[in-house]
Amino acid sequence: MLVCIVYDSGHGHTQKQAEAVAEGVRRAAGAEAQLIAVADGNIPWDRLAESDAIVFGSPTYNGTVSARLKKFMEDSTHPTWVRQTWRNKIAAGFTNSGAQHGDKLNSLITLALFAAQHGMVWVGLDLFPGNSPEEPNRIGGWLGAMAQSDDVSTEISPIASDLETAAYLGLRVAETVARLQPVAA
Numbered sequence: 001m002l003v004c005i006v007y008d009s010g011h012g013h014t015q016k017q018a019e020a021v022a023e024g025v026r027r028a029a030g031a032e033a034q035l036i037a038v039a040d041g042n043i044p045w046d047r048l049a050e051s052d053a054i055v056f057g058s059p060t061y062n063g064t065v066s067a068r069l070k071k072f073m074e075d076s077t078h079p080t081w082v083r084q085t086w087r088n089k090i091a092a093g094f095t096n097s098g099a100q101h102g103d104k105l106n107s108l109i110t111l112a113l114f115a116a117q118h119g120m121v122w123v124g125l126d127l128f129p130g131n132s133p134e135e136p137n138r139i140g141g142w143l144g145a146m147a148q149s150d151d152v153s154t155e156i157s158p159i160a161s162d163l164e165t166a167a168y169l170g171l172r173v174a175e176t177v178a179r180l181q182p183v184a185a
Ligand SMILES: Cc1cc2nc3c(=O)[nH]c(=O)nc-3n(C[C@H](O)[C@H](O)[C@H](O)COP(=O)(O)O)c2cc1C
Pocket: 008, 009, 010, 011, 012, 013, 014, 015, 059, 060, 061, 062, 063, 064, 096, 097, 098, 099, 100, 101, 102, 103, 148, 149, 150, 151
C-alpha cells in the first residue's frame, strides 16, 4: 500500500507535520509513505497515479493554502483531472498556521473540495477535541489535522500533540485503505 503526502512548507513547520503524517502511515502494517514537496518542482504524477491514497498539506497563508500548493492543484488538471487518475482514491488533509484559529478551516475546505473534484473519497479525523495542550486534536477540528506554530525553531514548534494528531491522521488513512482493499476470491 502506498500513501503519498503532497505538501508545501515555506519555513519548515508544515514539513514537520507532513513528516508526522508519514510516520503515522508507517505505523500500519505494510504501508509505505512517500513525501512529495511541491517546492521541489518535479511532481511525480505517475507515482501519485499508482498510490492508494494522497494526503494534501499546506501552511495557511492569508486564510487559505499557499500559492505553491495552489499551483500544484492547478497543475494537476492535465496529468490527472482530465484522466481521472485519482478517482476513488482515499484523500485527507492537514494545515498549520501561526494563530490558534488563523482561519485554517478554510484551507482544509479548499483541500477537501479539490479532492472531491478529483472524485476522491475524503477521510477526516474521528478524535474528540483535546482538553489540554498535551492532548491530540487540542485545536478541535474534524475535517483534517490542524497544527499551530509559533514563529520559532521547528525543533519546538509545532508541539508534540499537534504532530501526534497528524500521525493519527496518517494511520487512519492507511487503515481506511486496508479496510477497502478487495478480499481475494
Ligand atoms: C504570507 C503569509 C501569510 C500567512 N497567513 C496566515 C494566516 O492567514 N493565518 C495564520 O494564522 N497564520 C498565517 N501565517 C503564519 C503561518 O501560517 C505560520 O508561520 C506557519 O507556521 C508557516 O508554516 P511553514 O513554516 O510551513 O511555512 C502566514 C504566514 C505567511 C508567510
